[in-house]
Amino acid sequence: MRDRTSFLRPDLAQLAAYTPHPGGETPAIVDRLDTNESPLDLPTDIKSKLAWAYQEQIEANRYPDGSHQELKKAIAEYTTESANLNDSLNTDNISVGNGSDELIRSILIATCLGGNGSILVATPTFSMYAILAKTLGIPVVTIARDETDFSLDIAAAQQAIESTDNPPIKVVFVVHPNSPTGNVLADKELDWLKSLPENILVVVDEAYFEFSQTSIVGEIKQRNNWIILRTFSKAFRLAAHRVGYAIANPDIIRVLEKVRLPYNLPSFSQIAVSVVLQQRQLLLPLVQETIEERKRVYSVLQQNSHFQVWQSQANFLYLRLNNIDRNHQDSLLAKVTASLKAEGTLIRHTGGGLRITVGTPQESDRTLARLEKQVSLLINN
Numbered sequence: 319m320r321d322r323t324s325f326l327r328p329d330l331a332q333l334a335a336y337t338p339h340p341g342g343e344t345p346a347i348v349d350r351l352d353t354n355e356s357p358l359d360l361p362t363d364i365k366s367k368l369a370w371a372y373q374e375q376i377e378a379n380r381y382p383d384g385s386h387q388e389l390k391k392a393i394a395e396y397t398t399e400s401a402n403l404n405d406s407l408n409t410d411n412i413s414v415g416n417g418s419d420e421l422i423r424s425i426l427i428a429t430c431l432g433g434n435g436s437i438l439v440a441t442p443t444f445s446m447y448a449i450l451a452k453t454l455g456i457p458v459v460t461i462a463r464d465e466t467d468f469s470l471d472i473a474a475a476q477q478a479i480e481s482t483d484n485p486p487i488k489v490v491f492v493v494h495p496n497s498p499t500g501n502v503l504a505d506k507e508l509d510w511l512k513s514l515p516e517n518i519l520v521v522v523d524e525a526y527f528e529f530s531q532t533s534i535v536g537e538i539k540q541r542n543n544w545i546i547l548r549t550f551s552k553a554f555r556l557a558a559h560r561v562g563y564a565i566a567n568p569d570i571i572r573v574l575e576k577v578r579l580p581y582n583l584p585s586f587s588q589i590a591v592s593v594v595l596q597q598r599q600l601l602l603p604l605v606q607e608t609i610e611e612r613k614r615v616y617s618v619l620q621q622n623s624h625f626q627v628w629q630s631q632a633n634f635l636y637l638r639l640n641n642i643d644r645n646h647q648d649s650l651l652a653k654v655t656a657s658l659k660a661e662g663t664l665i666r667h668t669g670g671g672l673r674i675t676v677g678t679p680q681e682s683d684r685t686l687a688r689l690e691k692q693v694s695l696l697i698n699n
């Protein structure tokens with residue numbers, strides 16, 4: 319058959335598109351615990367403020383503010399205050415993206431595009447680094463993690479950096495705490511990242527910072543080759559608005575600003591972020607409730623002998639089935655995930671385990687009951 323798309327890059331034919339909820343749609347989804355969103359929508363009075371802002375402040379016929387100055391100022395204040403930094407961050411330390419996904423892509427464009435570099439990731443981890451790299455034709459070098467605490471295999475990472483050329487590794491992506499496994503960077507991992515030469519960029523994705531309350535932001539001013547990524551999609555409950563930000567030194571920020579699209583952030587999203595930052599005293603206490611709920615769900619899972627569950631510093635938990643080898647594990651977990659989905663519960667099967675978002679107590683209870691039922695059906699058969 320004649321190839322009617324021969325103008326396309328051949329490597330894209332092999333690439334699978336990112337599917338947020340794989341396996342097709344289910345009629346009535348009740349519990350969406352697969353994407354680590356906040357279980358609660360914004361409070362009604364905040365939504366009313368936003369509706370008013372749309373009515374009164376946004377001129378739909380005008381392009382959004384492409385400089386993001388107000389937004390950057392508010393973000394710089396929030397990041398400075400939340401880390402108790404003496405040396406405050408300024409607007410020239412911040413770049414704002416259409417989700418952190420856009421920032422990841424900008425980083426890849428600014429560093430590795432056109433055969434300039436490869437990236438290093440340690441799996442299991444956030445899948446977008448590798449997916450976006452591949453869409454840009456950027457090679458991805460993958461190393462493993464320790465299967466007990468999910469720390470990076472540092473010897474393998476160092477080996478990869480020393481032996482990869484053509485093109486060499488230019489960016490290392492880590493998540494702090496990691497998704498899907500929930501562990502924060504340990505001291506030995508941080509020491510290794512600090513030991514990397516200045517011609518390698520270190521990206522520390524702190525999407526779950528509000529839950530972990532640990533950050534490397536205090537290091538940024540001393541480190542010209544580090545970038546932090548954060549998002550409003552998780553603790554701030556704004557996943558629908560697609561806003562993320564990068565924190566780094568001005569030299570890096572200037573380049574991220576060059577490669578992004580000029581009007582990357584809709585006016586309504588910019589206003590939404592200003593409002594949630596103003597209202598953070600009202601919104602962020604939910605984080606503490608989520609942490610308490612995470613502890614409760616953890617202890618329920620831990621008491622069930624079928625499961626091995628890991629401590630998490632984020633708003634999700636990661637688990638595997640006890641005493642079952644990797645291949646069998648994956649086929650059982652695929653069945654469990656599909657059965658739960660048929661019942662109306664979405665969880666994520668990834669990296670050889672299950673990642674379950676901490677939802678409301680009702681959502682968690684329903685999910686735990688369904689999970690325990692499906693697993694005992696499978697294991698006892």
Ligand SMILES: *Cc1c(COP(=O)(O)O)cnc(C)c1O
Binds near residue numbers: 419444493550551557
């Ligand atoms: C959820 C998540 C993000 C957020 O991405 P957005 O594009 O800002 O919604 C980024 N990194 C990690 C590791 C995540 O889990």
